[in-house]
Amino acid sequence: MISSVGAPRKNLLQLLDVLETLYGRKTPEWPTDPYLSLVWLHCGYPASDTRCAKGWESLNNLIGVDADRLLAAKPEQLATALKPGGMVPELRAMRLKEIAERIVKQYAGDLRAGLNGLSVPQARAALKQFPNIGDPGADRILLFAGISPVAAVPSNCPHVLVRIQLGQERENYGRTYREAQQIMEEAISPKFDSRTRAYLLLKHHGQQLCKTSKPKCDVCPVSSDCAFSAGKLRGRPR
Numbered sequence: 001m002i003s004s005v006g007a008p009r010k011n012l013l014q015l016l017d018v019l020e021t022l023y024g025r026k027t028p029e030w031p032t033d034p035y036l037s038l039v040w041l042h043c044g045y046p047a048s049d050t051r052c053a054k055g056w057e058s059l060n061n062l063i064g065v066d067a068d069r070l071l072a073a074k075p076e077q078l079a080t081a082l083k084p085g086g087m088v089p090e091l092r093a094m095r096l097k098e099i100a101e102r103i104v105k106q107y108a109g110d111l112r113a114g115l116n117g118l119s120v121p122q123a124r125a126a127l128k129q130f131p132n133i134g135d136p137g138a139d140r141i142l143l144f145a146g147i148s149p150v151a152a153v154p155s156n157c158p159h160v161l162v163r164i165q166l167g168q169e170r171e172n173y174g175r176t177y178r179e180a181q182q183i184m185e186e187a188i189s190p191k192f193d194s195r196t197r198a199y200l201l202l203k204h205h206g207q208q209l210c211k212t213s214k215p216k217c218d219v220c221p222v223s224s225d226c227a228f229s230a231g232k233l234r235g236r237p238r
């Protein structure tokens, strides 16, 4: 395939190299342990790394994150600790208690050990029993915990992969996510390092340049190899 500047189009691995040159090597900003990752996700709302980090720090300072501590704390204490993370701290406090209770009763305090004994579909289904966890959240946990190198895609920007490879993303989020996952599955080898690297670079690119609305294609280093950008030049994204 030919890029918009007439050269052979780079493949996804080469484009990730370009993004890494721009952004540097990325590392996860959240805890990768499965249980701690669940707690982190409820530390902020609307969920963002910044809000979750604030709620996480406050929760650690005021109560702690061990399941026993979450269970022992009063709901109002938990809500106070979660307040720096944003909206609905009372609801997030209840959900943390629900998570902690399930960890203690169903997993004897060790979610990782429980997941390790399951197939990928079983592990995904087990994680989706926790509040607010869908396929994107479950896949992220399995990948970054080193349990399975599934083709996880950042939940807030599946459009990045779709735009680069196919053009304009779909209006239906689920369809866009599945398309992105299929691209990841086919283009990135099923190794932990390869897939976590791709996930982190695409997530960062979605936050910095390839935003949901008004992507900054004019300053994007992969625009000459991007189907969305090529479609814009022709006046017709997919």
Ligand code: SF4
Binding pocket: 160, 163, 164, 209, 210, 211, 215, 216, 217, 218, 220, 221, 222, 223, 224, 226, 227, 228, 229
């Ligand atoms: S050229 Fe535009 S649409 Fe393509 S990856 Fe860059 S910012 Fe996203």
